[in-house]
Every structure is written in structure tokens, then in C-alpha cells.
Amino acid sequence: MNILICIGSYRRNGNTAHIAAMIEEELARRAADAGVPLAVEIIFLAHEQIGLCRGCRVCFDKGETLCPLHDDFLAIKAKMVEADGLLVASPIYVNDVSGTTKNWIDRLAHVCHRPQFAGKCAYLVTTIGSGQSSHALRTLGAALQTWGFHIVGQTGFKTGALMDKAELRARFQAETARIAGRLFDAIQQRRFANPSFLSLMTFHIQQSVWQQQPSDTVDYRYWESQGWLAPEREFYIAHHANRVKVILARLTGSLLKPFVA
Ligand SMILES: Cc1cc2nc3c(=O)[nH]c(=O)nc-3n(C[C@H](O)[C@H](O)[C@H](O)COP(=O)(O)O)c2cc1C
Structure with a gap:
């Protein structure tokens, strides 16, 4: 099983990264228990070269391989195509996903026209100081659902500005284990074949x-x-x-x- 985790926070030691790492640990535990070989890759979108979408529409009209931005985007998309499952984890900035996450979504806009991700499962995660996560989760959900992903679930974590790692673990261990279990089971049981x-x-x-x-x-x-x-x-x-x-x-x-x- 091949799972890709895309993180939309710049902070490698931030809340989103720690939550994602806890989910990765739990995925590894699930896979070991089930005797399933597992490969998980974590990508910090902000540390890759992903230029800002210029809105030229070349991806729509001529094909994404002709995008004038020659950067890491197509390689990251290829990893999404190879993966069986995707976990997207974004911090919430002013009530929505981070700009990094939104630019990744914008660069994938052509997939709204040519949905390539049917047959793959996704789980959506946000972290937020103290407000409401629903708007950002809707942003993620609308994009991934249109791209063909089978969305297994979503969780908004309330973490404050920067929660201590031990406290994050104490508070969210059970939820991260539940998320890993849902994503792992959905992929293994091919739940994408029962579309909503x-x-x-x-x-x-x-x-x-x-x-x-x-x-x-x-x-x-x-x-x-x-x-x-x-x-x-x-x-x-x-x-x-x-x-x-x-x-x-x-x-x-x-x-x-x-x-x-
Ligand atoms: C630019 C910026 C905007 C933010 N906007 C909100 C917000 O609208 N509501 C909220 O409750 N928290 C907000 N926060 C707090 C973050 O969502 C929260 O601390 C998140 O866990 C940070 O993730 P990270 O540690 O992975 O970067 C904001 C933080 C930053 C840096």
C-alpha cells in the first residue's frame, strides 16, 4: 500500500506536521498488524518548487505537461497518481486552507476537467487555533471530490498557535489512530468502488x-x-x-x- 501525505504548512515542526507524523505512525502500526507492506511519503508543499498558478489556461486547453512553470508540480502530481491513498493536511489561515495548499489546489485545477484520481481514497485534515474548520474542510472536500477521490473522512484539529508535542499526543492520539484506521481500511477494502x-x-x-x-x-x-x-x-x-x-x-x-x- 502506497500512501502520500501532502502538508500545506511551512512549519516542519508545526501542529500540522506533528499530527501528520502521528497518523503516519498509526498507519505503520495498522500495516504491520495486517502484514501489509506500506510505503508512506510526506511532502511539505511549501518546501517544493510549486510556482503560483498564472491562470494562463494552458493546462485546460493544451494539457498540463505544457504548463509554462517548469517546477516540481508534475513530479508531485505523478506521486499522487501512483499513490493508493492521500492524506491532505493544511493549517487554517483566516478561515480557509493555507495559501500553499490553495496554490497546490489551483495547479491541479485541470483535474476538475479530467478527474484522474478515481479509485483512490483520501482523508482531509486541518489544524486551527480555536475557530471553525468547516469552511477550509469544504474547500478541500470540493476539490478532491471533483478530482475523483473517494473521501473517507475529515477531521479539524483545534491546536492553538503551537501545541506542545506531548500535549498533542495526549489529546489527539485516539483521533489520529482512528484516521489511520479509516484510511487504511478504506484502501484495503476498496471502498472507492462504492461511490457516494x-x-x-x-x-x-x-x-x-x-x-x-x-x-x-x-x-x-x-x-x-x-x-x-x-x-x-x-x-x-x-x-x-x-x-x-x-x-x-x-x-x-x-x-x-x-x-x-
Ligand atoms: C497566517 C495565519 C492565519 C491564521 N488564521 C487562523 C484563523 O483564522 N482561525 C484560527 O483559529 N486560527 C488561525 N491561525 C492559527 C493556525 O491555524 C494554527 O495555529 C495551526 O495549527 C498552525 O499550523 P502549523 O503549526 O502547522 O503551521 C492562523 C495562523 C496563521 C499563521
Whole structure:
């Protein structure tokens, strides 16, 4: 099992990094107990060369490999593609994810058009001084869900400005163990093959949008190459979602499409 942890804090010894390290420890424990080989890589996004998105739209119109920013981004995206699971952990700055995390999301905007991460599980984590985590978790959730990830869960940790490592452990050991267990089990049990109502609906809305695009666009060609434009196609990957859920999700998607697409 291959898990990638992307951290959106500059602070290598900050709250977010410590929480992520605790989750990594628990993942290792779970894998050892289950006898499953595990590779976890942690990336501090702020310490990689990931230039600010210039909004040139080259990734949308010509393909992400032609992005004029020649930096670490494509290598990091390749690691996301290789991973079975992703843990995203961002500190909250002024009620939302950090700018580092948001720029990583922006650089991945083309994946909203060409969702590449179906078949992978993700868990969302934020750390915050004392306020509300819901807005930032929504930012993360909306992006990752659109990219095709199966979102296993989310946790907002209230940590103050910088919590002592021992105190973090005492307060959050149980929650970090729970997160590791949920992510590990979801990957092992292939829960992504049972997509949520929202994921099924998102697929259907996107499918109807791209079916109507000119056939010479990068997006159309990508959808066609995946076999996703076939009218009978219900989801990005083979799934075993309940028939009633699939039919209702497609129906709701058709009704909502004029308002959201
Ligand atoms: C620029 C900045 C903005 C912040 N904004 C908020 C905020 O809106 N609400 C809040 O409760 N805490 C806020 N905090 C506190 C951080 O969310 C919190 O301390 C977080 O755990 C820091 O993570 P780190 O140690 O990994 O950097 C802010 C901290 C910084 C540096």
C-alpha cells in the first residue's frame, strides 16, 4: 500500500506536521498488524518548487505537461497518481486552507476537467487555533471530490498557535489512530468502488457537459480515451453501488445540471 501525505504548512515542526507524523505512525502500526507492506511519503508543499498558478489556461486547453512553470508540480502530481491513498493536511489561515495548499489546489485545477484520481481514497485534515474548520474542510472536500477521490473522512484539529508535542499526543492520539484506521481500511477494502451519491451525480453532470464539447478539445479526448462518454457509463471506474442510488443520482444530476454546469 502506497500512501502520500501532502502538508500545506511551512512549519516542519508545526501542529500540522506533528499530527501528520502521528497518523503516519498509526498507519505503520495498522500495516504491520495486517502484514501489509506500506510505503508512506510526506511532502511539505511549501518546501517544493510549486510556482503560483498564472491562470494562463494552458493546462485546460493544451494539457498540463505544457504548463509554462517548469517546477516540481508534475513530479508531485505523478506521486499522487501512483499513490493508493492521500492524506491532505493544511493549517487554517483566516478561515480557509493555507495559501500553499490553495496554490497546490489551483495547479491541479485541470483535474476538475479530467478527474484522474478515481479509485483512490483520501482523508482531509486541518489544524486551527480555536475557530471553525468547516469552511477550509469544504474547500478541500470540493476539490478532491471533483478530482475523483473517494473521501473517507475529515477531521479539524483545534491546536492553538503551537501545541506542545506531548500535549498533542495526549489529546489527539485516539483521533489520529482512528484516521489511520479509516484510511487504511478504506484502501484495503476498496471502498472507492462504492461511490457516494454525490460522486455518482458529479460523474453524470460532468459526462453530460463533456459529451457536448467539441471533439478536438483536450478534455473531450481525455474523456473519450477513458470510455467515459459512453451513455451507459455510470462512473469513472467499475463500481458496485446500489442500482437505486445510481438511478437517483443520474436523475438528480440531470435536474441540477442547468444550475451547476
Ligand atoms: C497566517 C495565519 C492565519 C491564521 N488564521 C487562523 C484563523 O483564522 N482561525 C484560527 O483559529 N486560527 C488561525 N491561525 C492559527 C493556525 O491555524 C494554527 O495555529 C495551526 O495549527 C498552525 O499550523 P502549523 O503549526 O502547522 O503551521 C492562523 C495562523 C496563521 C499563521
